[in-house]
Amino acid sequence: MSKRTFSIGGVHPHDSKISRGCPICPLPLAPTVYISVAQHIGAPSVPCVAVGDKVKVGQVIAEPGGFVSAFIHSSVSGTVKSIGPRPDLAGRPVTHIEIAVEGDEWADGIDTTDTLITEIPSDNKAIVEKIRLGGVVGLGGATFPTHVKLSPPPGSKCERVIINGCECEPYLTSDFRTLLEKGEQVVVGAAILRKVMGDVPCTIAIEENKPEAIAHIREVIAKLGYDGIEVMEMKMMYPQGGEKQLIDAVMHRQVGSGALPISVGAVVQNVATALAVYDAVQKNKPIVDNSVTVTGECFPNQANLLVRVGTPLRYILDYLGGIPADAAKVISGGPMMGRAVANLDAATVKGTGALLLLTEAQTRRGEESECIRCGRCAEACPMGLEPFLLQKLSRNADVEALEANAAHDCIECGCCLYSCPANIPLLDWVRLGKGLAMGAIRARAAAAKAAAEAAKK
Amino acid sequence: MEKLLVSPNPHIHAPVSTKTLMRDVIIALIPAVICSFVFYGWREILLMAVSVASCVLLEWAITKYMLRKPSTIGDLSAVITGILLALNLPYSTPWWVVMIGAVVAIGVAKMTFGGIGQNIWNPALVGRVFLLVSFPTYMTTWGAPKGFVDAVSGPTPLGAIQEGLMQGASVQELTSAFNYKDLLFANLGGSAGEACALALLAGFVYLCCRKVIKPWITLSIFGTVALTSLIFWGIDPSRFTDPLFNLLTGGLILGACFMATDYVTSPMSLWGGVIFGVGIGFLTMMIRYFGSYPEGVSFAILIMNSVVPLLNMWFHQKKFGRK
Numbered sequence: 001m002s003k004r005t006f007s008i009g010g011v012h013p014h015d016s017k018i019s020r021g022c023p024i025c026p027l028p029l030a031p032t033v034y035i036s037v038a039q040h041i042g043a044p045s046v047p048c049v050a051v052g053d054k055v056k057v058g059q060v061i062a063e064p065g066g067f068v069s070a071f072i073h074s075s076v077s078g079t080v081k082s083i084g085p086r087p088d089l090a091g092r093p094v095t096h097i098e099i100a101v102e103g104d105e106w107a108d109g110i111d112t113t114d115t116l117i118t119e120i121p122s123d124n125k126a127i128v129e130k131i132r133l134g135g136v137v138g139l140g141g142a143t144f145p146t147h148v149k150l151s152p153p154p155g156s157k158c159e160r161v162i163i164n165g166c167e168c169e170p171y172l173t174s175d176f177r178t179l180l181e182k183g184e185q186v187v188v189g190a191a192i193l194r195k196v197m198g199d200v201p202c203t204i205a206i207e208e209n210k211p212e213a214i215a216h217i218r219e220v221i222a223k224l225g226y227d228g229i230e231v232m233e234m235k236m237m238y239p240q241g242g243e244k245q246l247i248d249a250v251m252h253r254q255v256g257s258g259a260l261p262i263s264v265g266a267v268v269q270n271v272a273t274a275l276a277v278y279d280a281v282q283k284n285k286p287i288v289d290n291s292v293t294v295t296g297e298c299f300p301n302q303a304n305l306l307v308r309v310g311t312p313l314r315y316i317l318d319y320l321g322g323i324p325a326d327a328a329k330v331i332s333g334g335p336m337m338g339r340a341v342a343n344l345d346a347a348t349v350k351g352t353g354a355l356l357l358l359t360e361a362q363t364r365r366g367e368e369s370e371c372i373r374c375g376r377c378a379e380a381c382p383m384g385l386e387p388f389l390l391q392k393l394s395r396n397a398d399v400e401a402l403e404a405n406a407a408h409d410c411i412e413c414g415c416c417l418y419s420c421p422a423n424i425p426l427l428d429w430v431r432l433g434k435g436l437a438m439g440a441i442r443a444r445a446a447a448a449k450a451a452a453e454a455a456k457k
Numbered sequence: 458m459e460k461l462l463v464s465p466n467p468h469i470h471a472p473v474s475t476k477t478l479m480r481d482v483i484i485a486l487i488p489a490v491i492c493s494f495v496f497y498g499w500r501e502i503l504l505m506a507v508s509v510a511s512c513v514l515l516e517w518a519i520t521k522y523m524l525r526k527p528s529t530i531g532d533l534s535a536v537i538t539g540i541l542l543a544l545n546l547p548y549s550t551p552w553w554v555v556m557i558g559a560v561v562a563i564g565v566a567k568m569t570f571g572g573i574g575q576n577i578w579n580p581a582l583v584g585r586v587f588l589l590v591s592f593p594t595y596m597t598t599w600g601a602p603k604g605f606v607d608a609v610s611g612p613t614p615l616g617a618i619q620e621g622l623m624q625g626a627s628v629q630e631l632t633s634a635f636n637y638k639d640l641l642f643a644n645l646g647g648s649a650g651e652a653c654a655l656a657l658l659a660g661f662v663y664l665c666c667r668k669v670i671k672p673w674i675t676l677s678i679f680g681t682v683a684l685t686s687l688i689f690w691g692i693d694p695s696r697f698t699d700p701l702f703n704l705l706t707g708g709l710i711l712g713a714c715f716m717a718t719d720y721v722t723s724p725m726s727l728w729g730g731v732i733f734g735v736g737i738g739f740l741t742m743m744i745r746y747f748g749s750y751p752e753g754v755s756f757a758i759l760i761m762n763s764v765v766p767l768l769n770m771w772f773h774q775k776k777f778g779r780k
Contacts, residue, residue, distance in 0.1 A: 008777050013469060090463075170469070244777065254778035329462040340463040356468075363468045369532065370574035372475055375725035384776035388725075406776055414467030421475045422574075428465055 003208055005235035006245040007252075009382040011415045012237055013336070015209055016170040019295040019302035024177045026289075026306040027319060029104065033076050033310030034086055034096040034347040035061065040137040041144045042068030047097055053080045058107040058286050061097055070145045071135040072097075075288040075308035077105040089313070089332055089339065089346035096347065099310070111283040116184050118224060120281075124196050127281050134280025135287050135350070140164055140241060140270030141337065143351040146277065149269070150196050152262045158197040159265030162250050163190045163274050165206040165213065166234060166241040169334025172354050174291040175271040177304045179206065179213035182275055183220040189274030191226050192281050197267055202229045203250050204271075207236050238336060239413040243268045245382050257409050272353070287350050292316065296357035298324050307348055313355060314344040328360035335363075336414045366423035377416035377426055383409045387416035387426040394433030399440050408437040475573070478720075479533035481669045485660030486540050486715065492653035497548040507552045509539030511559035519568045526572075534573050538562050541581035544711060545755070546588070550595050557591075558584040578762045579722045582712075582755050589755070614706045615751040618698060627695040632702055654710050661714035670718045673727060674734045678713040679704060681738025689746060697746060709741065712754035722762045729768035736761045 038044040043066035055061060055074040062072035078101045085093035106112055121127055132147035152158060163186070167175040179186060187204075194202035206214050217231050232250060239245055244255045246268055253264040261268055269277070272290060279285040292307045294316060301320040313330070317323055323330070323344075331338040333354055341355075377387035385406055393401045402408075407430060416426040493501045516535040520528045529535075542558050562584030570576045589596045597616070621631040664670045682703050689697040703709070717723060717737055724733050737757045744753025 008775065011471065013471070248777070256778040257776075259778070329464075329468060331468055335469040336467045338466060338468065340465075340468065341461060342463045344461070358468060360462065363462065363464075365464070366470065366474060369475055369529070370572065372478075372534075372574045372720045373725060374478065374720040376473075378725060378774050381774075382777065384774045384779075386725075386774060406779065409776065409778075412466070418467045418469065419471050419473065421473045421478055423470070423474070427467065431465070 003233050003235040004249050005237040005240060006248040006382060007254075008248075008384045009380050009415060010237040010239065010245070011380045011419055013170050013418065015236065016297075016335075017173050017176070017209065018171070018297065019173045019293055019304060020176055022173070022177070022302055022304045024174070024181055024291045024304045024306050027308070027311065027316060029076060029101050029308060030311045030315040031101055032081070032312075033099050033101065033308060034312065035072060035075060035099065035310035036088065036347065036349050037062045037065075037072060037095045037097070038088075039072065039143060039309070039349040039351065040070045041142060042066060042070070042148075044095065045069055045072045047083050047095070049074075049080050049083075049097065051080050051082060054078070055080060055099060056105050056107040058110045058288055060286075061099075064145075068145055068148055070137050071133060071286065073135055073286040073288055074099060075310050076101045078102040087343045087346060089341045089343055091342045096310075110285050112285070116188070117282040118188055120188070120192055120195055127192060127196050130281045130284070131277055134276065134285070136273065136276045136280050137287070137350055138270060139272035139276060139290060139351055139353065140243075140268075141333070141351065141353075142243075143349075146269065146273060149267060150193070152267075156262045157265060158200050158262060158267050160200055160251060160267075161190065161194045161197050161202040162246055162266060162268045163193075163202065163204040163271060164241055164243075164246055164268055165204055165210075165217075165271045166246065167210070167271075168207060168236070168238045168240040169336050169338075170238075171295050171356050172293050172334050173295070174293045174304050174353050176210050176213055177293075178271055178275055178291055179210070180216055183213075183216050184224065185278040186271055186274045187217065187220050187224055187226065187229065188282065189276075189278035190229055191224075192277055193267070193269055193274065194228060199228065204229065204231045205234050205240075205246060205250055206231060207234045207240065209236050239382055239411070239415065241270075242382065242411055242413060244411070257406060290348075290350060290352065292348065292352055293354040293356075294320055295354065296327065297362070298327050298359045299357045300324070307352070309350055310347045312345055312347050313341060316348070316355065317344070323357065326359045327357040329358045329363045331356040331358065336418065337412065365425070368424055369422045371422055371424060374421060376419045376421065380415035380419040382413060382415060383411060385410060385430075387420075387430055388424075390433050391424060391426050391429035394429040394436070397436060399436045402433045403437040403440055407433040408441060410434045475532045475534070478669055479537055481664060481667050482537050482715070483533060483540065485663045485669075486537070486544075488656035488659045489544060489653065489711070490540065492656040493544065493548070496653070501543075501548040504546065504548060504550060504552070504555055505540060505543035507555050508543035508546075508559055509536055511556045512536070512539035512542070512563045515559060515563045516568065516572075519564065520572065524568070524572070529572055532573060535563060535567075538567070538580045538584075541711075541715060542584050545581060545585040545708065547596065547598060549598060550588075554588060554592055554595050558588045561587040574721055576721055577765070578759050579716050579719050582716055582759055582762075586755050586759060613751065614702070615745065619751040622696070628698050629695060632698060654705055657710045657714055661710075664714075664718075671727075671730065674718050674723055674730045675713045677731045677734030678709070678717060678738040678741075681735045682709060682742055685739055685742040689742070703742065703745065707745070707752045708754045712741075712758055713737070716754075717758050717761075722765060724765050724768040724772065726769070726772040726774055729765075729772035732772070733761050733765065733768055736764065 045062035047062045049061045056077045061074045081098040086096040088094045136146040137143040247266045330341040512535045562580040566580040566583035567576045683700040686700040686703040690699045740757035741753045
């Protein structure tokens with residue numbers, strides 16, 4: 001059988017997984033951590049500790065600021081030094097809780113042993129509550145609060161849970177190492193997720209460039225004797241880890257524009273999220289750390305590190321020997337969708353999966369020239385959009401045409417700009433156009449709502 | 458504090474640029490260039506040199522002195538126009554006629570519209586058709602090849618057929634004069650680009666393997682030509698030439714592989730491309746069977762070039778998750 005992948009577009013960059021051989025090692029504790037209250041999509045959390053308070057590892061330090069929000073826990077033990085704005089990795093001020101590290105004392109009730117617990121609690125509501133209390137958010141990039149995803153709106157039914165182990169971005173290896181080293185925990189996490197969604201089947205999707213992980217997870221499933229969990233070997237293709245693309249690849253169903261995965265019966269969770277679910281449900285351990293790939297051809301000490309949330313980026317890089325002289329760009333995440341770091345004093349968040357260092361030659365954008373209408377951008381776009389057209393419409397701020405041509409469907413994967421021979425900053429323009437189209441859609445929705453309310457009166 | 462580069466994603470780029478794509482097209486044309494050298498000798502190479510030099514120089518001069526923009530000759534597209542123009546001309550064409558062709562191709566068909574990416578019609582073909590209309594004598598005088606192999610001289614196969622039909626001969630008699638193996642391997646009178654079908658096809662396969670072009674435009678042209686001629690030939694084999702003859706003669710292979718697939722002047726979507734190809738194939742056969750010119754590929758491509766904006770408007774890629 002040929003390996004599956006999604007049906008539209010995609011590119012295949014060199015996978016550059018140079019840190020695949022580095023086991024996940026714990027990073028020594030930083031002297032001070034800075035824990036952001038905005039680590040997830042949705043409302044920022046509200047701090048519930050005061051300056052001077054003593055905290056333990058795993059203790060709640062901020063509570064959800066709304067339904068779509070998450071608990072935040074202290075990742076270290078020590079004293080709260082300050083609560084206030086601090087620049088994040090883009091340099092924008094975000095409220096952080098600064099904690100001076102003293103020892104490593106964990107909060108009561110957290111099981112810190114390595115014992116594997118395969119017995120899954122029977123009460124689904126209790127499981128989801130534990131996931132909520134554990135501050136679990138999607139660690140594949142979007143950091144959407146997991147308990148919200150696991151509580152589908154009435155009328156919708158989940159038919160399959162997909163565990164995303166594609167790791168389709170070049171360079172990243174933390175999910176791969178997690179699958180190899182914590183395979184049992186990930187599989188138990190997957191079993192928990194499929195039980196919560198109503199004993200639906202579960203697919204763990206792993207790309208073909210990780211044969212060791214595919215073999216290992218198959219072994220683990222056989223060993224643990226779980227039913228309803230299978231491993232699917234995927235063709236290597238970026239952006240397969242994108243939620244809509246992965247559902248298309250695994251289930252041959254396409255999530256409509258603006259719709260949620262649950263509308264086609266799918267719930268997708270990342271490998272790291274499945275591990276976090278295991279920790280939260282089986283070990284009472286909230287998200288206090290996550291594995292981070294530190295890599296790049298110019299970076300000699302490649303590593304996969306277990307990093308406490310809130311560790312300054314500079315501390316991580318210094319631990320591994322500092323930034324090499326020829327590194328020009330530090331990226332949080334992969335080279336296709338990661339964000340360029342403007343401020344190395346920023347701290348990691350739950351969703352930080354990688355620090356990638358690129359030289360100027362590797363990351364330089366070529367000089368822009370005329371579009372030659374080769375159509376490569378449209379061929380590469382996994383959403384079936386026409387970036388060459390959208391960028392023109394965006395330059396002209398033609399909101400109506402942008403919406404008609406589905407600019408708001410763009411997932412910002414970067415395939416268009418990556419493949420443009422004329423080096424036109426396609427995604428930059430499309431992103432602006434997407435903003436315009438979304439603005440128009442929202443304004444219309446708001447106007448309709450206001451009109452409906454006026455009619456009621 | 459260290460200086461860090463900050464920009465939006467993506468942070469890496471595929472190893473591809475306009476220049477690398479054009480370079481691949483030039484590489485794909487090398488077998489045909491070598492073939493035309495073998496059949497037609499140094500004069501053909503000289504003709505090509507004049508054509509390429511005129512095209513490149515003209516583009517450089519126009520960007521520098523008229524448009525006052527950075528020069529675009531580095532993208533190598535003018536080199537391709539030069540090679541294609543030369544391949545479309547009889548090797549005996551005088552050098553000054555070639556230069557006029559280059560002026561029309563680059564000056565009128567390409568730069569008037571704003572240069573690369575903006576032109577509506579394939580520049581080399583506009584140049585060729587201009588010369589065909591303006592200098593019919595030079596353009597249809599197919600001298601005997603003076604190359605390094607023994608080759609048949611005389612009119613092009615298509616020209617010979619049309620001539621013969623007018624004198625009342627039947628197609629069967631006329632085509633029996635041609636050995637189809639010769640058609641595949643060249644040995645016939647005509648422009649250099651018609652010289653060796655196999656060399657051109659090798660270039661086409663190279664471009665497809667390198668993913669520079671998609672094969673669907675070319676294949677739909679071949680398919681339509683084969684089907685149209687099959688129907689007419691089936692109806693009256695004494696008046697209409699057979700499919701294989703039509704596939705192997707004239708500029709069909711050169712046009713279908715290298716001119717119709719020009720990015721700028723062909724549709725971007727799959728179905729747009731297929732319709733574009735079908736249109737070219739059908740018009741070519743109509744001109745060949747019923748037109749006053751023996752050969753119609755150039756006109757067919759130029760006519761379909763004009764329809765490309767419409768095809769781009771009508772045919773879009775299927776969007777994800779939308780009906």
